[in-house]
Amino acid sequence: MKTATTMASLLMALCLFAGDSHAEQGQADDIGPIPPGYRPASNTDESELWYIEAKQEVELKQSPRLIRDPELNAYVRRVTCKVTGDYCKDLRIYILDVPYFNAMMTPSGIMVIWSGALLRIQNEAELALIIGHEFGHFKNRHSLQQFRKIKKSGAFLNTFGVLTYGTGADLVANLIGIASLQKFSRDHEREADKTGFSTVVNNGYDPRVGALLWDRMLQEEKAADYGKPLPVFASHPKSQERRDDLQAAAAAIDNPSSQRDAEAYRHETEKFQQQWLEGELSRRMYQSSIVVMTELLSVSPAEHKGLYTFFLAEAHRRKNKEGDRAKADELYAQATQLPDAPSGAWREYGLALKSANNKPAALAALNRYLALDPKADDRLFIEQYLKELQVAP
């Protein structure tokens, strides 16, 4: 019967494209670590993957989110080279202005780190750990295995093209695409964590930072205890396990170094703090922001306490639930007494005083705000408030 014949042919065709690719596909077990200077053989799926990345790299270079500051880039490169040694010359580094915690190193050696990560990292040792972890994935070609899995699953188009982040759709939806690229197996994550950890130890950093970093990320995750967890770096079901593993590994080291190079890290990232803190607030995830800002405030140097106090206050004010207004007002008042408080601290302090009907103090604070920030965008409204405050009772 014609139908039977053609059905059989169809079934045969189904088998024909099981391993469908004009490029040779290697077997999963032939993926070993790569040496420095590695290039894949042409006409392999690996070489095609490198090509896809090369195209994305052009977009990365032109991304509106790219942070081009030469000093910051030089610093991150310095730490990357410390961590990756002979591989460093193969790596290209891109820092993107994205207010979420994430870092990745692609199979062809593109390292992308987001400003949300740089905000949360507190010292050079933690930066080395993160880079070392990603380097572990890169060196052992975990991503290639990931790529092959994704190819099979048909989710290909959703995941590649996400390096540049932000395709105009809801940004959180983008995170799902990125996360699937980074959905490594448990074994791979363990392997990468080991690489990250030994990187830290071999370079003389404090081996305890890993557990501390993951613990902080765990606290941040817990704060967002509603809906679905964010599908990126930290929001890993295994955060707790990784923290515990890193803690155990650190405990096994006799006479651990206490070198974290917090000052060097702070110095290199100082001029971006306000921008990155504003970016954090723009996520409108205030419960998480409060955890992040509280932590940052607790470790901040004296000369910047005003800045971090102000931003913690901002997170409370914007969250605007029971008790937040009072907490915010308390913090704004504190901020005005601390070094490096942004001019906004006086605005908020002044408006709080105005609400409490303390007119002279409110006038003084709001005038101080306008004096500190003559180009304030809300000047017209503040001047209106000043007029109201000057009207005799």
Added chain:
Amino acid sequence: MLKLLIRGKFHFFIGALLLLLSFDSLAYTQSRVVKGPDGKPVKIEGSVVMIEPEIQLYEAMASGILEPRQEWSKTAQKLYPEMVAASLKQGGVSLKPEFEVRDDLDPNSRIGQIIRLNKAVSFSIRRFTLSNTSLATKKGKQLDWSLGPGVQELQKVTGADYALFTMIEDSYSSKGLAALRIIGALWLGGDIGGGAQVGITTLVDLRTGQVVWFNYIYNQTGDLRDEEGAKATAKKLLKGFPL
């Protein structure tokens, strides 16, 4: 559609749908040109510079996935402009050397923004000059878009009077898809298609920014991987070029 076939869920209605397809039934061209005060399409006067085209070639896998292919794209990137240049020269057009769009072109430079604006304009023309849609603001005008006077930066750098922008995406059957195609043709009496070629091009007057000519092509038989295919594609995409 293909995914359903692969999973063995064959439904008769899909067969019926596939029967409706024939080789070129989905070929489509949308050439638009500015009309002069006499109501006739304008003819260009002056030199043309080809802006380095953006060409991406994919392999269409039977599973429906499109995988970019490096060798093919590199070949096309070289062949296509050669064919366009030959075709235009044959038409008597004076050509300037191709304008290379470097990877490190500052996106915020004037030229960087003009190239991006051209994309926005191209998609707008494509969307709003279809036979059954037009913008209420453009009634009676076949082509009424501009990139603005910023194009004069390009004029300075290239010395040309017009710039030709091009974007092409093209996909070709994988082995598995080719097998399925043959079966489809035998059994269902129609071609299920092996991939699609989409091209979009604008010709911009570099003195004023006006888009004087636009073309959009869609077909399933284009092939940019060799000289002959590139020549055919150039011919299709340049159809209606205002010589």
Added chain:
Amino acid sequence: MKTLAKYFFILVILLSAACASTSGKLIKANTSARVFDMEFDTSLDWAKDRFGRYELWTVDGPYLNSLWTISKIRPKEHVFLTSRERKSRPDGAFYRTGLRPDELKDLIADAFRGQGYANVETSGLRPARIAGASGIRFEIKQTNAIGLNYAGTVLAIEKDDKLTLIFWEAPVEHYYGRDIEAVNKLMDSVRFVK
């Protein structure tokens, strides 16, 4: 081209709704147009389209200029009407009453950021003078995912505990400068009608 074109929508959900339509209705220059419960005076021709609580006006196509009106946004609704606030979803650019002018401005700017625009900056915050309502005006700049720079202007009006959002944006290259004066006049003319 689908892969490239997707970088261009201004507001995904809104444009996919808009694409369902064809040419739009013509709004003639130097006339007054009824938009929901308001009237606008325009010195330009526009092609208009309306769907639900959105109205979109354009001259050359929404990638090149778009005047959006989003009417009667209620508390707990996203300012672009893309979602609602819930206990399980407290994060987002959801409207509420009692916002300060700068908070309302930040809300709208954050909504644009959430849509994938980069380098969103606002300036020129000032009161909007509209009879029977209070509002703000401000300017906005942003860059889309492929790096095309846009600039625009926003009018946000609060009336009867609801927000009406009117904003216009166009590429900085050519399109913004060409029409901003006319758009500013239009914004100044916005009034509620019975």
